Amino acid sequence: MITTNWHTHTKRCGHAIGEDEEYVQAAIQAGLKTLGFSDHAPYLEPLPSERMNYEQYPEYLQSIASLKEKYADQIRIYTGLEVEYYPDQWEQLSSYRKQLDYCILGQHTLTFDGPSSYQIQNGDALMRYVNAIEQACVHGLCDYIAHPDVALWTYPVMDGSVRAAAERIADISLQYNMPLELNCGSGVYRGLKEYEDGERYGYPTRAFFEVFAEKQCPVIIGMDIHDPQKFLTDLYLERALSVISDLNCNVLYDFDLVQAAEKRKREFY
Ligand SMILES: [Zn+2]
Ligand SMILES: [Zn+2]
DSSP states (O other): OOSEEOOBOOGGGSSOOSOHHHHHHHHHHTTOSEEEEEEEOOOSSOOSSSSOOGGGHHHHHHHHHHHHHHTTTTOEEEEEEEEOOOGGGHHHHHHHHHHSSEEEEOOOBSSTTOOBGGGOOSHHHHHHHHHHHHHHHHTTOOSEESSTTGGGSSOOSOOHHHHHHHHHHHHHHHHTTOOEEEEOSHHHHTOOEEETTEEEOSSSOHHHHHHHHHTTOEEEEEOOBSSGGGGGOOHHHHHHHHHTTTSOOEEOTTOOHHHHHHHHHHHHO
16 A cells, blocks of 8 residues: 555546545545645636636635645645646646646646547657657656556557657656656556557556666656545555566655655746
């Protein structure tokens, strides 16, 4: 069982369930010592996808702040967001960055209201996805890359482009000291999926983590919780770990993401 999780959503995103306090109570029950909330970032211009409205954002901050105080003697709570790198939303993104304890990058679409990262089927689109990750790091936007392999969700075969993408992400991770997440969310909830070249989880994806292990990139386990009950089972953690079980990954347990964020913010903002 892990004791730190930086990847936690709230019902405000529209595809999570339970009250904020239930997340905190379940995390305590599961033995967590550090809990970071990182719900999907709202943008000023509304996006027709799954995230809170901008109007809900102050209440999100307020709710977590009051839980942080209420449960201070039982668990350390931090406030973040899961952001995308969208250059045309930079003003908003940089204000989140300055305000919050930390940010994680979940590049769900290639551009603001552009193609979904879950629909990538060729090497060119995969490289556009990697470019977005790189730009987020170049601009100091985030403190870890959530599900770096989300772009392989419908990618048909583990071809040379996948290897090239993994190598570039690994190099970015090392250059910017940016941990890569082993995600225990949707990719493993749904079980093994059938692809042209065999069965695998939607993510995490072995082809990526082979490269991350070879290059000894820092890896953080992220539960990507959308339901408080998910804190109370090891099933999805075990599935995610099974993908890398015989790889020599550099997994950082209890990594202090807030300290890393403070350092990065001083450098960039
Ligand atoms: Zn979500
Ligand atoms: Zn997430």
